[in-house]
Amino acid sequence: QVQLVESGGGLAQAGGSLRLSCAGSGGLFYTYDMAWFRQAPGKEREFVAAIVWSGGLYHYSDSAKGRFTISRDNVKNTVTLQMNSLKPEDTGIYYCAAAKMQPDRRITDWGTGPTVADYWGQGTQVTVSS
Numbered sequence: 001q002v003q004l005v006e007s008g009g010g011l012a013q014a015g016g017s018l019r020l021s022c023a024g025s026g027g028l029f030y031t032y033d034m035a036w037f038r039q040a041p042g043k044e045r046e047f048v049a050a051i052v053w054s055g056g057l058y059h060y061s062d063s064a065k066g067r068f069t070i071s072r073d074n075v076k077n078t079v080t081l082q083m084n085s086l087k088p089e090d091t092g093i094y095y096c097a098a099a100k101m102q103p104d105r106r107i108t109d110w111g112t113g114p115t116v117a118d119y120w121g122q123g124t125q126v127t128v129s130s
Contacts, residue, residue: 003024
């Protein structure tokens with residue numbers, strides 16, 4: 001069983017930056033593909049970014065591409081989402097997710113929705129003011 005704890009959320013102005021972190025424990029962190037999702041009020045949880053177990057491959061949603069960067073540290077058991085050029089529409093609760101690596105899963109499968117994940121964190125609030 002993997003436990004995930006997010007941190008780093010808060011309030012930012014449009015055009016600003018925030019850095020989210022997710023700390024994993026209770027499992028072999030390096031055997032999990034990791035991702036970030038977000039959920040705005042009244043909307044479904046949507047994919048933001050994903051990174052494979054080795055850190056060698058990543059995938060972004062169209063809204064995150066060019067502005068957000070996902071990375072991981074398998075020694076510290078953390079995954080990070082650096083968010084730049086923030087927009088008010090980036091507001092929402094950001095969730096860290098983990099899925100046991102599988103040879104037949106493509107990283108783009110994360111874009112199909114939250115059912116890919118095996119484990120979730122509790123979420124961290126991000127609010128971007130205009």
